[in-house]
Amino acid sequence: MSDLSNTAHNKVRQAKDLKYQPGFSYITWLALFILYAPILILVLYSFNANRSVVVWTSFSTDWYVKAWHNEGIQSAALISLEVAVIAMVLSTTFATMAALVTTRTPPYKGMNISIAIINQPLMIPEIVTAVATLIFFAVIKKATGANGIGFLITAHTVFCIPFAYMPIRARLEDMDLSLEQAAADLYASPLMVFKRVTLPLMMPGVLSGAMLAFIVSVDDVVISLFVGGPGETTLPLYILGQIRRGVTPEVNAVSTVFLGISVILVTLIFLFGRPKSTRPEKSQ
Amino acid sequence: MLEKATRSAIEVRSTTKIYGNDRASGVVAVDDVSLEITDNEFFTLLGPSGCGKTTLLRLIAGFEQPTQGEILLFGEHLEGLPPHNRSVNTVFQHYALFPHMTVSQNISFGLEMLGIDKIEIRKTVSRMLELVQMPQLADRKINQLSGGQQQRVALARALAPNPKVLLLDEPLSALDFKLRKEMQSELKRLQNETGITFIFVTHDQEEALTMSDRVAVMKDGQVLQVGKPREVYDHPAQRFVADFIGDINILRGELISTKKGEAKVKLASGFVGDAILPIGVGDISGVVNVAIRPEQLSFSNSTNSTLPGIIKEITYFGSGLHYEIELSTGETIKLRQQSVGRSNTEFSSGETVNIAVADDAIQVLVD
Numbered sequence: 201m202s203d204l205s206n207t208a209h210n211k212v213r214q215a216k217d218l219k220y221q222p223g224f225s226y227i228t229w230l231a232l233f234i235l236y237a238p239i240l241i242l243v244l245y246s247f248n249a250n251r252s253v254v255v256w257t258s259f260s261t262d263w264y265v266k267a268w269h270n271e272g273i274q275s276a277a278l279i280s281l282e283v284a285v286i287a288m289v290l291s292t293t294f295a296t297m298a299a300l301v302t303t304r305t306p307p308y309k310g311m312n313i314s315i316a317i318i319n320q321p322l323m324i325p326e327i328v329t330a331v332a333t334l335i336f337f338a339v340i341k342k343a344t345g346a347n348g349i350g351f352l353i354t355a356h357t358v359f360c361i362p363f364a365y366m367p368i369r370a371r372l373e374d375m376d377l378s379l380e381q382a383a384a385d386l387y388a389s390p391l392m393v394f395k396r397v398t399l400p401l402m403m404p405g406v407l408s409g410a411m412l413a414f415i416v417s418v419d420d421v422v423i424s425l426f427v428g429g430p431g432e433t434t435l436p437l438y439i440l441g442q443i444r445r446g447v448t449p450e451v452n453a454v455s456t457v458f459l460g461i462s463v464i465l466v467t468l469i470f471l472f473g474r475p476k477s478t479r480p481e482k483s484q
Numbered sequence: 485m486l487e488k489a490t491r492s493a494i495e496v497r498s499t500t501k502i503y504g505n506d507r508a509s510g511v512v513a514v515d516d517v518s519l520e521i522t523d524n525e526f527f528t529l530l531g532p533s534g535c536g537k538t539t540l541l542r543l544i545a546g547f548e549q550p551t552q553g554e555i556l557l558f559g560e561h562l563e564g565l566p567p568h569n570r571s572v573n574t575v576f577q578h579y580a581l582f583p584h585m586t587v588s589q590n591i592s593f594g595l596e597m598l599g600i601d602k603i604e605i606r607k608t609v610s611r612m613l614e615l616v617q618m619p620q621l622a623d624r625k626i627n628q629l630s631g632g633q634q635q636r637v638a639l640a641r642a643l644a645p646n647p648k649v650l651l652l653d654e655p656l657s658a659l660d661f662k663l664r665k666e667m668q669s670e671l672k673r674l675q676n677e678t679g680i681t682f683i684f685v686t687h688d689q690e691e692a693l694t695m696s697d698r699v700a701v702m703k704d705g706q707v708l709q710v711g712k713p714r715e716v717y718d719h720p721a722q723r724f725v726a727d728f729i730g731d732i733n734i735l736r737g738e739l740i741s742t743k744k745g746e747a748k749v750k751l752a753s754g755f756v757g758d759a760i761l762p763i764g765v766g767d768i769s770g771v772v773n774v775a776i777r778p779e780q781l782s783f784s785n786s787t788n789s790t791l792p793g794i795i796k797e798i799t800y801f802g803s804g805l806h807y808e809i810e811l812s813t814g815e816t817i818k819l820r821q822q823s824v825g826r827s828n829t830e831f832s833s834g835e836t837v838n839i840a841v842a843d844d845a846i847q848v849l850v851d
Contacts, residue, residue: 382576385545385568385574386593386597386642387645390566393568
């Protein structure tokens with residue numbers, strides 16, 4: 201009897217579940233193949249002993265050693281790191297302040313508009329931002345005579361803010377306001393409420409935001425290409441330049457390391473940003 | 485000594501709280517409320533949800549500012565003072581314990597903020613853990629505690645800084661029935677032991693009656709009646725209070741004498757009985773509503789000064805019987821009979837009976 205009703209139940213579930221639609225698994229495998237096959241080939245050929253990126257001969261880690269000693273790669277990596285770290289710290293700070301204002305103040309006139317403005321850069325085509333920034337900076341550079349990597353860092357900071365803002369705001373919205381009220385009720389001044397309650401509880405969101413900002417900055421090509429001056433070649437730009445001169449497995453090796461760092465950071469963001477309720481559990 | 489006992493802990497003077505722009509377009513959460521809560525009192529704000537009881541509590545805590553009126557804490561004006569400068573602590577409805585701290589860190593938080601030295605804090609924390617009977621759980625994280633344990637930690641945390649007044653916002657509503665009963669007597673014990681004034685918010689009339697020294701019944705932002713649980717139960721002044729607290733019969737009647745202490749009312753069925761006039765209300769006369777508790781009614785063999793009726797329904801509820809009886813006027817009244825031994829007279833549905841009314845049982849109501 202119970203067997204019968206179970207089968208009936210399964211049939212109903214099969215009919216509703218998208219997984220059982222005809223052709224579903226073929227489409228899934230095709231999509232996964234197109235997404236990951238190129239990356240797997242890239243990683244595979246970074247270990248090729250041959251100079252070719254299409255003909256496999258034998259396993260070797262030579263290209264990693266070679267890339268490690270390549271001064272061009274070294275300086276590009278350092279510039280990328282410098283820009284990304286500073287842009288990450290600045291954009292996360294601004295994003296944190298913006299998230300606090302848009303979640304911890306009573307609703308004010310224009311609040312929805314400010315949220316939209318903060319998120320807007322995500323909607324504008326990057327090439328438009330790049331060209332606009334290039335022209336804008338050119339005007340400033342001409343007027344002040346200022347120059348240097350500060351411009352590139354500023355550009356990165358700006359486009360990283362919305363990325364950092366999203367997880368921080370999400371975290372703050374998930375936090376129960378009564379926790380901060382409880383702290384204020386227990387004689388904590390607004391500054392102490394922030395230091396002892398708000399900040400520690402929003403920290404996972406801030407860390408996710410910071411890492412997201414870091415990755416977005418390190419990955420960026422278009423804006424860096426337009427805004428970066430001479431001697432400000434970031435790692436993606438260096439790789440792009442190398443490929444123009446013909447691909448060697450050295451590029452594969454650098455890209456693989458790059459991929460590894462990205463995967464680690466994304467995993468960390470996922471772990472930190474996992475929704476964990478701050479509300480105390482209700483009684484059973 | 486006497487003077488200390490009657491000192492007012494909280495004085496709410498014609499306080500109004502309006503959310504929104506004004507009375508017409510906004511929401512009036514608290515409407516011209518005046519209350520005096522005595523030192524060392526267990527005072528309860530009772531009312532249905534949306535009656536303004538929690539808003540009143542938040543005004544005292546400082547999370548909201550009154551639109552009009554003033555609130556005094558032991559004679560000190562609270563207007564404009566932020567929550568962290570008020571010597572009152574709150575037990576929140578869902579406890580609001582800090583999830584990133586241990587039990588003892590939660591309890592010591594308020595003391596740290598007051599700048600009390602470490603040794604003193606440690607002593608107070610262990611005293612508080614003793615007080616709420618969970619010293620073995622000092623180093624637990626909050627999410628490792630059950631609902632009842634969280635409740636105790638929330639109490640300990642709010643009591644640790646020794647506030648002048650403790651505010652409790654429906655703290656028992658999230659607990660199951662048995663735990664709630666247990667915490668009711670626990671709260672009463674804590675209030676006795678600490679001597680701190682408790683202001684307790686609840687929508688549960690039974691909770692209010694069993695725990696409080698005095699109860700204020702609220703509706704639509706207004707306080708309808710303040711009094712000892714017995715007074716509020718036995719002599720509800722208004723129809724809403726009578727209806728909200730316990731089971732009650734409300735009948736139409738005419739006041740035929742309003743002399744003080746000798747008021748008489750004539751019910752629609754012709755029955756004439758002594759009536760109690762509501763306290764603090766001006767002249768009333770003519771047709772009124774009167775309230776009679778079901779347990780104040782009993783069956784009588786005599787037809788003299790009794791109400792005749794026909795039994796419509798009988799419900800057994802363990803410790804007694806509940807009768808629904810239709811009067812000659814068409815009104816239905818409830819009668820409650822406690823089982824005493826096995827000697828209860830048995831009645832059955834459809835039977836004609838005479839109902840006697842106990843002395844002082846007829847309460848005249850204001851609508």
